[in-house]
Amino acid sequence: MKKYWHVINIGIQNNLTYRVNFLFRAVFGFVPLLATIYLWRAIYQGKNGADVAAWSLAEMTSYYLLVTVVDALTAVNDDDWQIAADIKDGNVSQFLLKPIDYLAYRLCLFLAGRLMYLAVAAVPVAVFIFCLRAYFIPPGGVLVILEFALALTLTALLQFFLAYTMALLAFWVLEVSTYILMLFAFEYLASGHLFPLDLLPPFWRGLLDYTPFPYQLYFPINVYLGRLPGPALLHGFLVQAGWVAATYVLARVVWARGLRKYSAVGG
Amino acid sequence: MPPAPASLAATLARYARVYAALWRNSVARELAFKSNFLLWIVVEILWFTLQLTFINVIYLQTERIGDWTRWHVVLLIGASQFIQQLFQAFFLTNCSQLSELVRTGKLDFLLLLPLNTRFIVSLRQVDLGGFFNAGVGAAVMAYALHQLHLAVSPLQIFGFLCVSVIGVTIHYSLMLLLAAICFWTVQAQGIVWGYYNLFNVARLPDEAFHGFFRVFFTFAIPMLLVSNVPARVLLAKLDSPWPILQLVLMGAGCVLISEWGWRRSLRRYTSASS
Numbered sequence: 001m002k003k004y005w006h007v008i009n010i011g012i013q014n015n016l017t018y019r020v021n022f023l024f025r026a027v028f029g030f031v032p033l034l035a036t037i038y039l040w041r042a043i044y045q046g047k048n049g050a051d052v053a054a055w056s057l058a059e060m061t062s063y064y065l066l067v068t069v070v071d072a073l074t075a076v077n078d079d080d081w082q083i084a085a086d087i088k089d090g091n092v093s094q095f096l097l098k099p100i101d102y103l104a105y106r107l108c109l110f111l112a113g114r115l116m117y118l119a120v121a122a123v124p125v126a127v128f129i130f131c132l133r134a135y136f137i138p139p140g141g142v143l144v145i146l147e148f149a150l151a152l153t154l155t156a157l158l159q160f161f162l163a164y165t166m167a168l169l170a171f172w173v174l175e176v177s178t179y180i181l182m183l184f185a186f187e188y189l190a191s192g193h194l195f196p197l198d199l200l201p202p203f204w205r206g207l208l209d210y211t212p213f214p215y216q217l218y219f220p221i222n223v224y225l226g227r228l229p230g231p232a233l234l235h236g237f238l239v240q241a242g243w244v245a246a247t248y249v250l251a252r253v254v255w256a257r258g259l260r261k262y263s264a265v266g267g
Numbered sequence: 268m269p270p271a272p273a274s275l276a277a278t279l280a281r282y283a284r285v286y287a288a289l290w291r292n293s294v295a296r297e298l299a300f301k302s303n304f305l306l307w308i309v310v311e312i313l314w315f316t317l318q319l320t321f322i323n324v325i326y327l328q329t330e331r332i333g334d335w336t337r338w339h340v341v342l343l344i345g346a347s348q349f350i351q352q353l354f355q356a357f358f359l360t361n362c363s364q365l366s367e368l369v370r371t372g373k374l375d376f377l378l379l380l381p382l383n384t385r386f387i388v389s390l391r392q393v394d395l396g397g398f399f400n401a402g403v404g405a406a407v408m409a410y411a412l413h414q415l416h417l418a419v420s421p422l423q424i425f426g427f428l429c430v431s432v433i434g435v436t437i438h439y440s441l442m443l444l445l446a447a448i449c450f451w452t453v454q455a456q457g458i459v460w461g462y463y464n465l466f467n468v469a470r471l472p473d474e475a476f477h478g479f480f481r482v483f484f485t486f487a488i489p490m491l492l493v494s495n496v497p498a499r500v501l502l503a504k505l506d507s508p509w510p511i512l513q514l515v516l517m518g519a520g521c522v523l524i525s526e527w528g529w530r531r532s533l534r535r536y537t538s539a540s541s
Binding site: 182 | 303310321328332477480
């Protein structure tokens with residue numbers, strides 16, 4: 001276990017180099033977010049403040065603020081690109097020789113990256129939320145915070161395993177960035193980055209229930225906002241945990257198959 | 268002393284020949300990775316579809332934003348895509364590679380060429396997929412106009428193309444300015460990536476915004492002008508020539524500032540130890 005602590009430590013130090021990048025990322029990231037919030041405000045004004053599909057203006061604003069929070073805590077940064085590069089450049093070979101598990105190693109680096117990102121982004125995010133505090137809904141109690149924390153943990157794992165599996169495509173194709181960006185596009189829409197998913201027509205909303213995407217963002221936000229009644233909450237957690245397990249197994253299987261293809265180019 | 272007319276023509280002809288050679292290079296490069304070329308087009312179409320989905324979902328909930336109806340905004344998103352993709356075709360790859368040129372010291376080779384450095388840095392590569400994607404944006408605009416039952420005069424189309432060129436110029440000037448930060452920090456990919464976030468502002472209707480946000484993204488970073496003004500030209504949604512004037516002035520301002528910033532940045536270049 002100790003060796004993985006070292007990995008986290010190294011990961012944090014590596015990421016320190018990118019702190020300016022992180023800061024820019026966090027600050028620039030607010031621009032479209034703020035634009036979307038203003039856009040919704042204009043829409044609510046046009047409707048004289050009536051709810052949009054059972055979302056009040058405060059809930060809608062909080063939704064987008066929570067998108068930032070969940071993103072800062074759980075989104076993969078460039079872990080997937082790095083993994084793909086490791087495979088392409090043959091760097092994976094050294095992990096096959098060492099008593100260290102590549103998936104666990106990457107998970108530690110992902111964790112370290114999130115910690116650093118959080119350290120850098122916490123201040124701008126907090127300032128941003130403070131500026132919009134009139135529209136920000138505080139959590140509904142200690143229980144909700146605990147539930148939110150659990151949902152976030154599962155979300156982070158789900159995000160990581162999906163990105164990891166996707167990056168393993170590098171065993172088969174030379175250039176994975178297009179595939180990663182395609183998946184990212186789907187995630188962007190289907191996880192609820194652009195708008196709360198229940199604004200979609202019921203058919204599409206129902207379809208998404210069969211994918212892991214809503215559990216990457218939409219679900220934890222709803223947990224925070226307390227929009228899920230007891231049974232739905234439990235059901236949500238079970239499905240989310242199911243997806244985490246499924247993507248973990250998938251990641252392991254794809255890795256095992258990929259290694260058979262692996263030829264250590266340049267390694 | 269300004270160059271004599273004959274030599275100016277000769278200079279232009281020389282630059283045209285160089286640029287033609289750069290084009291041939293880019294075509295050869297794309298042909299070498301055909302499937303990758305097609306996949307990138309698919310990626311761009313996916314993201315474009317995403318934007319259209321967003322607007323369509325929003326218009327499930329409301330009839331209008333300001334006085335922009337659904338097809339107005341679809342046209343705006345098409346115009347934004349058209350301008351952004353032309354910018355990507357000509358400039359984006361080159362701007363985003365600047366930090367790599369500085370970090371590795373490869374900029375040395377470009378400085379040594381008997382050419383204007385900004386010219387060669389900005390136009391080295393052409394991203395041909397961008398032209399296709401700009402065409403997709405144009406097709407969406409045409410469809411939106413059809414849905415709106417609007418007839419567009421040739422003069423409007425000409426005006427649209429002119430203001431679009433200004434839009435592309437603004438994107439390019441600001442992007443180069445941002446990319447030039449790499450002369451100070453070296454690690455500038457995050458900054459270039461950040462510009463992508465600004466595109467998101469460009470495709471929203473200006474009327475949704477008020478106060479500081481509106482002023483900032485009109486007069487400081489004119490994102491609310493680059494595609495809104497072209498879209499308004501096509502939609503005949505201009506009450507006064509004032510927005511066009513704003514776009515022209517802001518465009519000129521961006522060009523001047525980026526040239527100034529570029530020169531200052533280049534002076535900081537010390538090459539990389541080899």
